[in-house]
Amino acid sequence: MIAAARPSFVPGPGLPRAVLGAVIGFAVGGGGLAAAGAAGAAGLAPDAGQILGLGYLVGLLGFLLGIGAFRFWLTWAAGREIDAAEEHAAHGRAGDWRRYFRFTTDHKVIGVQYLVTAFVMFFTAGTAAMFMRFELAQPGVATSKDLYNTIMSTHGAMMITVALISIVGGLGNYLVPIMVGARDMAFPKANALSYWMLPLAILLVVLNPLLGGFDTGWTAYPPLSQQANLGQQAYLMAFVTVGVSSILSAINFLVTVFRMRAPGMSLMRMPIFVWALTVTAAIALLATSVVAAAFTMLLLDRLLGTSFFRASRGGDVILFQHLFWFYSHPAVYIMGLPGLGAILEVVPVFARKPLFAYPLAVLSFIMIGVMSFMVWAHHMFVSGMAEFFHIPIMLTTELISVPTGIVFLSALGTIWMGSLRFKVPMLWVFGFVWAFLIGGITGVFLADVPTDITLSDTYFVVAHFHYTIVGGTIFGLFAGTYYWFPKITGRMYDERLGRLHFWWFTLAFNLTFLPMFWLGIEGMRRRVADYPAEFGLVNLFVSIAAVNIALSVAVFLFNMVRSWRTGPQAAANPWRAQTLEWQISSPPPVDNFDRIPTVTATPYQYGAPGPGSPAPAPAEGGLAP
Amino acid sequence: MSPRRHLLTAGIAWVVLSVLGVIVVTGWQIIPVIASREAEIENGAFVLLAAASVPVLMFVVVGLVYSALRFRATDDLAEGPPVHGHTPLQAAWVASSLLLVLGLFAYGTVGLVEIRGAQTADFEVNVKGEQWIWHYKYPATGVVSTELHIPVGRRIHLNITSIDVIHSFWVPAFGVKQDAVPGRPTQIYMTATDIGTYPGMCAELCGLGHTSMTTTVVVSDQAALDAWLTQQLQAPPS
Numbered sequence: 001m002i003a004a005a006r007p008s009f010v011p012g013p014g015l016p017r018a019v020l021g022a023v024i025g026f027a028v029g030g031g032g033l034a035a036a037g038a039a040g041a042a043g044l045a046p047d048a049g050q051i052l053g054l055g056y057l058v059g060l061l062g063f064l065l066g067i068g069a070f071r072f073w074l075t076w077a078a079g080r081e082i083d084a085a086e087e088h089a090a091h092g093r094a095g096d097w098r099r100y101f102r103f104t105t106d107h108k109v110i111g112v113q114y115l116v117t118a119f120v121m122f123f124t125a126g127t128a129a130m131f132m133r134f135e136l137a138q139p140g141v142a143t144s145k146d147l148y149n150t151i152m153s154t155h156g157a158m159m160i161t162v163a164l165i166s167i168v169g170g171l172g173n174y175l176v177p178i179m180v181g182a183r184d185m186a187f188p189k190a191n192a193l194s195y196w197m198l199p200l201a202i203l204l205v206v207l208n209p210l211l212g213g214f215d216t217g218w219t220a221y222p223p224l225s226q227q228a229n230l231g232q233q234a235y236l237m238a239f240v241t242v243g244v245s246s247i248l249s250a251i252n253f254l255v256t257v258f259r260m261r262a263p264g265m266s267l268m269r270m271p272i273f274v275w276a277l278t279v280t281a282a283i284a285l286l287a288t289s290v291v292a293a294a295f296t297m298l299l300l301d302r303l304l305g306t307s308f309f310r311a312s313r314g315g316d317v318i319l320f321q322h323l324f325w326f327y328s329h330p331a332v333y334i335m336g337l338p339g340l341g342a343i344l345e346v347v348p349v350f351a352r353k354p355l356f357a358y359p360l361a362v363l364s365f366i367m368i369g370v371m372s373f374m375v376w377a378h379h380m381f382v383s384g385m386a387e388f389f390h391i392p393i394m395l396t397t398e399l400i401s402v403p404t405g406i407v408f409l410s411a412l413g414t415i416w417m418g419s420l421r422f423k424v425p426m427l428w429v430f431g432f433v434w435a436f437l438i439g440g441i442t443g444v445f446l447a448d449v450p451t452d453i454t455l456s457d458t459y460f461v462v463a464h465f466h467y468t469i470v471g472g473t474i475f476g477l478f479a480g481t482y483y484w485f486p487k488i489t490g491r492m493y494d495e496r497l498g499r500l501h502f503w504w505f506t507l508a509f510n511l512t513f514l515p516m517f518w519l520g521i522e523g524m525r526r527r528v529a530d531y532p533a534e535f536g537l538v539n540l541f542v543s544i545a546a547v548n549i550a551l552s553v554a555v556f557l558f559n560m561v562r563s564w565r566t567g568p569q570a571a572a573n574p575w576r577a578q579t580l581e582w583q584i585s586s587p588p589p590v591d592n593f594d595r596i597p598t599v600t601a602t603p604y605q606y607g608a609p610g611p612g613s614p615a616p617a618p619a620e621g622g623l624a625p
Numbered sequence: 626m627s628p629r630r631h632l633l634t635a636g637i638a639w640v641v642l643s644v645l646g647v648i649v650v651t652g653w654q655i656i657p658v659i660a661s662r663e664a665e666i667e668n669g670a671f672v673l674l675a676a677a678s679v680p681v682l683m684f685v686v687v688g689l690v691y692s693a694l695r696f697r698a699t700d701d702l703a704e705g706p707p708v709h710g711h712t713p714l715q716a717a718w719v720a721s722s723l724l725l726v727l728g729l730f731a732y733g734t735v736g737l738v739e740i741r742g743a744q745t746a747d748f749e750v751n752v753k754g755e756q757w758i759w760h761y762k763y764p765a766t767g768v769v770s771t772e773l774h775i776p777v778g779r780r781i782h783l784n785i786t787s788i789d790v791i792h793s794f795w796v797p798a799f800g801v802k803q804d805a806v807p808g809r810p811t812q813i814y815m816t817a818t819d820i821g822t823y824p825g826m827c828a829e830l831c832g833l834g835h836t837s838m839t840t841t842v843v844v845s846d847q848a849a850l851d852a853w854l855t856q857q858l859q860a861p862p863s
């Protein structure tokens with residue numbers, strides 16, 4: 001009945017139709033352009049890049065039409081009444097697995113979609129890392145330099161995407177509406193749209209080796225990226241798509257946080273994780289368009305003969321680096337802040353103490369957000385940019401470690417004198433503090449121009465950013481995934497396998513990346529398939545340690561899949577936590593709350609009042625009865 | 626144990642470990658081969674930053690380890706003290722980290738000016754990057770080569786260009802690294818201090834042959850350099 005009410009030109013929703021739409025779209029866009037060229041229409045002679053470009057654009061549109069992303073808006077635009085039953089059905093039914101493969105508007109479904117997608121990408125890009133460590137295990141070239149460059153670039157591009165979407169899209173989508181006491185995000189359809197823009201883009205990145213691969217790394221510096229293969233273009237288009245999705249989702253988070261909070265949920269009563277996501281969304285909203293513009297200009301240079309970055313025709317290659325890092329350094333905080341938020345959310349629950357210096361931590365997140373826009377050029381200390389510019393950038397880069405350091409104050413201050421429970425999420429907190437500390441300290445060596453001249457483009461940089469991004473984002477992601485697993489799945493994970501995963505991963509991670517600092521100082525360049533023989537032994541050691549990271553992640557995967565299917569039922573609040581998501585059932589009902597709660601305090605009223613202490617914390621985690 | 630005793634014990638551990646760490650770090654030569662004035666300055670910066678890092682590292686590590694050992698929950702319902710913050714401690718934390726980074730910034734600026742400040746030289750070479758080889762030209766004599774020869778103890782100016790993509794000229798032993806950018810010449814000023822032969826390379830990913838884009842730098846005294854230049858002028862270009 002519903003189908004009959006739908007205008008005939010709007011395709012029905014579903015994954016099969018989305019795939020069909022993508023194929024038809026690609027055929028119409030790419031094939032049409034090729035046919036026009038073959039027919040000699042208007043003197044067109046399109047090259048493969050232009051065919052791929054238009055084909056992808058129309059194909060993506062076809063995919064989104066097929067999945068049903070625009071059906072409500074099209075109905076509305078056509079002046080028809082939106083079918084309330086269909087709109088409600090798009091929200092998904094509890095327990096129906098098919099909702100995960102549809103254009104479902106429930107933020108919890110979208111959160112799980114993001115999270116699973118991110119982990120699948122994490123495993124794929126991790127496999128690429130295994131290939132890299134195979135090539136690097138011994139000096140000499142075992143496979144081929146070209147293949148190495150492509151796999152290395154693909155590993156980077158995919159891992160960057162994992163770091164960008166895993167916590168924000170996954171845990172953020174799932175938790176932020178519940179944590180602020182809302183029934184969904186502000187724009188549920190736009191939320192689903194931002195997820196469904198990703199699958200085709202990700203596929204394009206994964207398939208880039210079939211298009212000749214790309215050898216520039218994820219940074220895509222011209223002129224190299226202008227002479228590289230079609231695989232390069234695939235990456236550029238995919239990254240712009242991820243960017244658009246990211247902007248859309250950022251708007252959604254900001255509106256949700258500022259307009260959808262439950263009564264009594266003042267800004268300074270919000271969980272710290274929500275604060276982290278809020279600042280993250282603000283950065284993403286303001287910065288992402290810059291890199292999308294830079295990549296689009298690069299695409300125009302490649303496809304339409306412009307000269308933004310062509311030095312031979314008056315373009316400027318350094319301009320690209322400025323635009324790229326103007327996004328990509330803030331992006332480091334888009335990756336990092338959600339991890340810091342997840343960590344600080346976990347600490348008080350397992351230390352049974354209020355989050356230490358909560359207002360200062362909020363202020364530090366905001367300061368990180370503001371200052372993240374002022375430090376980009378520290379990636380360019382040896383690039384040949386204006387000489388005087390080194391000094392202010394060195395200052396701002398070193399200053400941003402002050403607000404970042406406050407995260408350590410909050411974590412340590414909460415842990416100190418606490419009543420610590422070393423459940424798996426808390427283990428990841430301790431692992432995080434260590435890894436992020438090493439990342440932070442080594443960052444100072446890269447912020448200081450005299451030492452950076454030696455270190456830039458070496459393995460020291462590789463080790464540093466793995467300590468910050470894995471230390472900040474991935475440790476935070478694991479802490480959060482274990483912590484919220486019972487809430488999301490309604491089941492408990494296996495504690496012993498979780499411990500095994502933590503210790504194995506953390507040990508292997510440190511044994512992989514600590515030696516890389518030494519390699520960098522000794523002069524091993526990054527992004528090379530081969531190296532001087534004297535580094536052979538250390539590289540072999542690193543490769544063996546890296547295999548252990550992969551094995552430990554297999555334990556995680558096994559634990560997650562098995563526990564989701566057959567783990568013991570989880571209680572609504574197994575950790576006795578006070579944030580709102582723990583006050584509703586596990587997993588939460590489709591509409592989150594039967595009755596919107598009223599909030600009376602911050603969710604960190606832990607701790608036994610000693611003699612002379614203030615009145616005991618309100619019951620029910622800061623909720624009014 | 627009282628909160629004060631905990632602080633005292635951990636504080637002593639922190640001070641002892643920090644002092645030991647600083648002593649260990651201060652004796653180190655961190656850059657493996659130092660053959661220029663610039664590398665010497667950078668090594669000094671490395672040692673200072675490493676020394677400054679030790680107390681920070683130890684503060685957090687001692688805090689973590691001590692807590693893990695001493696603050697485990699005694700029973701399932703045990704709670705910590707309801708402390709939400711400590712204003713003097715927070716103020717001290719912000720102030721000390723601010724002072725530390727401002728100090729490091731001042732030191733870094735001095736080092737930066739020392740390395741890149743004086744843009745004068747008495748020996749000039751044009752360095753040209755090309756996929757995947759380095760070319761050198763000595764404008765005073767017109768000699769061209771694929772090995773860089775420079776005199777010891779004199780201020781060198783390398784004028785760096787690229788004819789295709791971005792490369793980066795790097796000689797680890799000199800502590801100099803500078804991108805070669807198409808359409809925008811870049812500069813290195815440096816003084817080699819030790820006679821010898823040193824490896825150089827491209828440090829910026831420049832495509833398929835990036836890995837093998839290496840070069841050799843020979844530092845000799847002025848007489849040996851002059852002899853080499855004369856010999857190059859007489860020899861047919863290879």
